[in-house]
Amino acid sequence: MSLSMYSASVPVFRQVLGSLAAILEKAEAHADLKKLEPQALLQARLFPDMFPLLRQVQVAADFAKGTVARLGGVEVPRYEDVETDFAGLQERIAKTLAFIDSVPREAIEDSAEREVTVGTGANQRQFKGQPYLVHYALPNFYFHATTAYDILRHNGLEIGKRDFIGSF
Amino acid sequence: MSLSMYSASVPVFRQVLGSLAAILEKAEAHADLKKLEPQALLQARLFPDMFPLLRQVQVAADFAKGTVARLGGVEVPRYEDVETDFAGLQERIAKTLAFIDSVPREAIEDSAEREVTVGTGANQRQFKGQPYLVHYALPNFYFHATTAYDILRHNGLEIGKRDFIGSF
Numbered sequence: 001m002s003l004s005m006y007s008a009s010v011p012v013f014r015q016v017l018g019s020l021a022a023i024l025e026k027a028e029a030h031a032d033l034k035k036l037e038p039q040a041l042l043q044a045r046l047f048p049d050m051f052p053l054l055r056q057v058q059v060a061a062d063f064a065k066g067t068v069a070r071l072g073g074v075e076v077p078r079y080e081d082v083e084t085d086f087a088g089l090q091e092r093i094a095k096t097l098a099f100i101d102s103v104p105r106e107a108i109e110d111s112a113e114r115e116v117t118v119g120t121g122a123n124q125r126q127f128k129g130q131p132y133l134v135h136y137a138l139p140n141f142y143f144h145a146t147t148a149y150d151i152l153r154h155n156g157l158e159i160g161k162r163d164f165i166g167s168f
Numbered sequence: 169m170s171l172s173m174y175s176a177s178v179p180v181f182r183q184v185l186g187s188l189a190a191i192l193e194k195a196e197a198h199a200d201l202k203k204l205e206p207q208a209l210l211q212a213r214l215f216p217d218m219f220p221l222l223r224q225v226q227v228a229a230d231f232a233k234g235t236v237a238r239l240g241g242v243e244v245p246r247y248e249d250v251e252t253d254f255a256g257l258q259e260r261i262a263k264t265l266a267f268i269d270s271v272p273r274e275a276i277e278d279s280a281e282r283e284v285t286v287g288t289g290a291n292q293r294q295f296k297g298q299p300y301l302v303h304y305a306l307p308n309f310y311f312h313a314t315t316a317y318d319i320l321r322h323n324g325l326e327i328g329k330r331d332f333i334g335s336f
Contacts, residue, residue, distance in 0.1 A: 003171040003280055008302050015303060046214070046319040046322040112171055134176050135183055142310035143332055148319045149311075154214040164311055168303040 002026035005109045008101050009071060009133055011168065016145050019166030020057060023159055027152050028086040034154045038086060044151050051144075053151045055081075058090050060144035061096040067137040070118070071111040071129055072103035174276040177239060177301055178268050179230035179336065184313050186335030188225060189261045191327055195320050196254040206254060212319050219312075221319045223249075224320070225257050228312035229264040235305040239279040240271035240295055 031038045042054040051059065058081055069076040077099055083089050111129035118125050118136070127136060149164050199206045210222040219227065219280070226249055237244040245267055251257050279297035286293050295304060317332050 003173050003176050003298055003301070005171050007298060008171050008176055012306075016307065046318055047324070050321060092331070106319050130171055130175060131336065133171070134180050138180075138306065139184065139310065139333050140329070142307065143314050143317075143329060146311050146314035147229055150315055151212055153218060154322070156215070161308070161311060165304070165307050168299065 002082070004109055005071060005129060005133065006105050007110050009108060009137075010068060010103075010105075012138070013068065013141065014097060015166050015168045016141070017061065017064055017093050017097055017166075020060065020068055020145055020148060021027050021090060021165065023152060023157075023163050024057065024086055024089055024093075024148060026159060026163070027157050030157055031086075040157055041152065042085065042089075044155050046154060050147070053148055054083060054089065056144045056148040056151065058083065058092060060091050062142055063137060063141040063144065064155075065096050065099055066118070067133065067141070068100040068103050068108065070116045071114065071133065072107040073111070073114060074103055074107070114157055128134060172277055173239060173297060174273050177276060177305075178236060178271075178273075180210065180306070181236065181268055182265060183334050183336045184309070184332075185229065185232055185265055187332050188228065188256060188313055188316060190334070191317060191320060191325075191331050192225065192254055192257055192261075194327060194331070195325050198325050199254075200315050203335050209320065209323055209325075210253065210257075212323050214315070214322060218315070221316055222251060222257065224312045224316040224319065226251065226260060228309055228316060229260050231312065233264050233267055234286070235301065235309070236268040236271050236276065238284045239282065239301065240275040241282060242271055242275070248267040255319055258270070268318055293336065 027041050029039065031041055043052045045052045065079070066076050077094065081093065083092050114129040116127045116129055116132040146164070149159070153159065195209050196206065199209055211220045213220045231249070234244050247260065247263065251260050282297040284295045284297055284300040314332070317327070321327060
């Protein structure tokens, strides 16, 4: 039996975005308890030219959205980056989860050979669905999701790898 | 067409471990150029109770080794954690890459339904090959590989996401 394109994408994004939502909830409660300015966490970075927490979460969610849309052969929905607080990030994750669950499973299952285009202009790149998912989309998704976790860990939030792996 | 258990595992580990090896080479050259004590990077952590860089790399490599062995139905080779420097980590990655390339591809392709056991005692957990790969092994692997990258970025190494995604 082979692995399924659907099983390797939608439920994985659901797992890790669910973890991120729970971690962000802990971060918000921690800020509240310790009387921290929420922006001190939301705008925290591991280095000045890296994205802050808020942007890492937006980008991770966008990799989930873009990947599922492209594999499913539907238009990538455009979400403006208007979030400024924890509540906004929870909404961003929730609408991303609702979107990825709305794409027909059969279309994603059929996507291993689908032509996928990412980027524009000189940064445009073409893939088949399978290498797009495993070599491009998932590494990018995990990169931003883990960095969001690492920013919060570095700022003293008491979470562990189990919070990141989450439940599935 | 479905995704293949092999395509979603061995070439992915090869891609990201290759990236890690190249990033560690840059880190070593950077330490040399800036006359930094190499241990200042190798023992750097994002928080006192997190693993330092050296251990993050060992653990990432071990997730690749353990995953490919379990999916391929061969014994997980035991590598002692004896590395103390950049050269040692390069050897650890090189022998991990050689091992994962040595496991017969057909055995891995057939592993979606294989029973996989990880951990011992109360931490023992059983999976089928497919959920083991996508929900447990890959998230753990990316978690440690990204954190290794984040530790170096936080310490000023001039690398970017392209170094992490690497080539495939």
